[in-house]
Amino acid sequence: MTAGMAQSQGWVTRYFKAFCKGFFVAVPVAVTFLDRVACVARVEGASMQPSLNPGGSQSSDVVLLNHWKVRNFEVQRGDIVSLVSPKNPEQKIIKRVIALEGDIVKTIGHKNRYVKVPRGHIWVEGDHHGHSFDSNSFGPVSLGLLHAHATHILWPPERWQKLESVLPPERLPVQSEKESLHGSP
């Protein structure tokens, strides 16, 4: 083995070691960030029209999902949240929080007219009633299925905006136990 070859082998080993070191730092940090802090997702379907995807299948909105805000499972009425679908654990659904635990909601199309949301659960609905697979179909969902809080629309650029936590007045709970932080009429 000549001196030149020995030198180039040393260079390759050093490069390989540096690459491994960088890889084992970058991958866990990136994965943890996407799991715990924030990630982005494309919204599909018409269940949240007109707030999300008003153009239908022509242009899907891309939203910023904030995991950090829901790390203690704290949500407010009117928040748009993503959660694991209770009917299909491989899928995430994005809906608006209508009621918190202890509230009594007047349902649309549920088998019971009035439902009291049990402890540790929330009631979610899509803005496009009738075209939404939500709590009116599968009942209150456990807070443990909460995935993230959708805070902004990132794409398309003409739809850049902060998503407001607004509860339509006709969907206010009939009776609530917990006071909402936002002003309510």
Next chain:
Amino acid sequence: MLRGILGKTFRLVGYTIQYACIAHCAFEYVGGVVMCSGPSMEPTIQNSDIVCAENLSRHFYGIQRGDIVIAKSPSDPKSNICKRVIGLEGDKILTSRPSDFFKSHNYVPTGHVWLEGDNLQNSTDSRYYGPVPYGLIRGRIFFKYYFDAEKLFLTEEAGERA
């Protein structure tokens, strides 16, 4: 000197973040060691037993009937429950509580599992809060540390007398 201390602090913070992220990835995607409390899984798992849980089965949807799983509690997302999977989606399950006079059967809905503790007399499980969504399952327990405390005491006493 200030720059040296600042440099050391940054490096410490950097290592802490790096190891915290590796720990998160390990617990989230591979598994970890958990301590179970409560009498609901006796005699299989006693109070304060230490068990090993793996998370690969839930990511690959390989949870089966008879597995002992750790799941988020449906009524309190910050606490975990440790129960056995009695039924998967579509199974016919005896859903009545021991106190009910009439027995009732029901089918486990899609996307849900039916959990029961081994200690049926002293377990709050699906018979009380209904089927649990699959998305709440965190991991599957596959190993228990068996620690015989009585044997340890006897050996020590014998040693002292001799």
